Amino acid sequence: MIAALCLVGLFAAPDLGVATGTTPPPAQAAAPAVGPPPEVTVTCAPEPVRVGEPLVCTLVAVHPDTMSVTVPLPSGATEVSAMDVSAAATTARTDGKLSTLRRFALVPKEPKATLKVPAVTVSWQESAGGVGALEIPARKVAIKRLLEGADSAEPRTFKAPGGEAEPFFEAHGPVVFIKTNWALLITCIVVLATAVGIGLGWLIKRFLDARRRAALPWVDSRPAHVIALEALEQLAAERLPDQGRVKEFYFRLSEIVRLYLERRFDFAAREMTSDEIRAHFSPREPTGPKLCSPQAHLAIEDFLSETDLVKFADFAPMDSAADTAMRASRGIIELTRPPETSDVPEPRKGDER
Known part of the structure; x- marks a missing residue:
């Protein structure tokens, strides 16, 4: 009885849906394209x-x-x-x-x-x-190919040519032996080094001269009285006293006269006090040489005294004092300027009759 039931269960298992290890059906393949290709x-x-x-x-x-x-x-x-x-x-x-x-x-x-x-x-x-x-x-x-015109791209060697040597040298020419002429070579090197040294020295000299010329300030080569009179004309044209700038006028006027004396008599007048300038123009001995005439010496002293009063003592001069100081400065220049030389030659003694 038990054996019969086992046989019935064995044959009925597939019909009851029991898993037996079978594989699922394959997936459906994609459909081919209908339109034309790209x-x-x-x-x-x-x-x-x-x-x-x-x-x-x-x-x-x-x-x-x-x-x-x-x-x-x-x-x-x-x-x-x-x-x-x-x-x-x-x-x-x-x-x-x-x-x-x-x-x-x-x-x-x-x-x-x-x-x-x-x-x-x-x-x-x-x-x-x-x-x-x-x-x-x-x-x-x-x-x-990188080696155009070559029969083979294989690398070449320095091996001796095969066959007999005499036909090879007849086809390619004789071997040249180079002998170095050391005397000529050294002479050429010395000449070339000398030329290069001279050229470098000339360039360095030009560079240093240009730097020296650029460093030196420009110096007016005109006579001192011409420069001073031109500066006085420019100062007068500015009319500083009419603008209430009296002290500035006297400072600039004093600077022009001091610069003129410095250039005319070759001493540092702008760095000296008024007393030092007076002492410079006064002879050390009564009978010693004098730089200018007594009249010019007196005019310089009066000018220095008047300008010092306005510059340092807050002295308020009258309106006409500025014109007087301007005329005094021109008078100092005229009294101390060098005499004009005549271009007409003096007659010789033999020509006088």
Whole structure:
């Protein structure tokens, strides 16, 4: 009885849906594409390519906007960053279609005749679910040789030529033995070094002279009385007393006269006090030499006294005192200026009758 029940359960198990380790049915394959494939073009540059120079290939697929295109990187190629394109990029065209672009590079490393660009498989999927694939066949690009005109690209050696030596030297010419003329070589070096030294010395001298000339202040070469009279004319034209700038007028007037005395008699009048200037014009001995006439000496003393009162004692002169001081300064210049020499030659004693 028990054995019969076991046999019934064994044969009834598949019908009751008991799992027996069977595999599920395979998934349904995608439908093939219905529309036409995309328009694919491949261009490579430069052609021919040199060894070690990257060959950049650009793949462009033009397709409608209802299609998505995938362009994988071929085997043996590396990504090329061209502008902002580092992978497959899709952009819109003016005719309403899309353009998918992919750039990759191949670098020839051996001096072969051609470089093989591997095949590229372009796959796409339509919006309705259809898929398709298009294989771009491989192509070859010529490799430009670095040693143009050479029979072989193999490296050359310095081994002795094979065969007999006499025919070889007759074909290529005799071996030239160079003998160094040390005396001539040393003479040329000495002459060249001397010329370079003279040239450098001349350039350094010109540079130092230019710096010296630039550092020296400009000096007016005109006579002292001409410069002083011109400065007095400019000061009078400014009419400082009429503007209430009396003290400034006396300071500048005193500076003009002191500068004139300094240039005329060659002493530092602008750095001296009035008493030192008076002592400079006074003879050390009663019978000693005098720099100027007594009248000019008296005019200088009066001028210094009057200007010191206004400059340092806050003395307020009258309105007409400025004109008087201006005339006094001109008088000092006229009394102390050098005499004018006549250009007419004096008659000789033999010519006088």
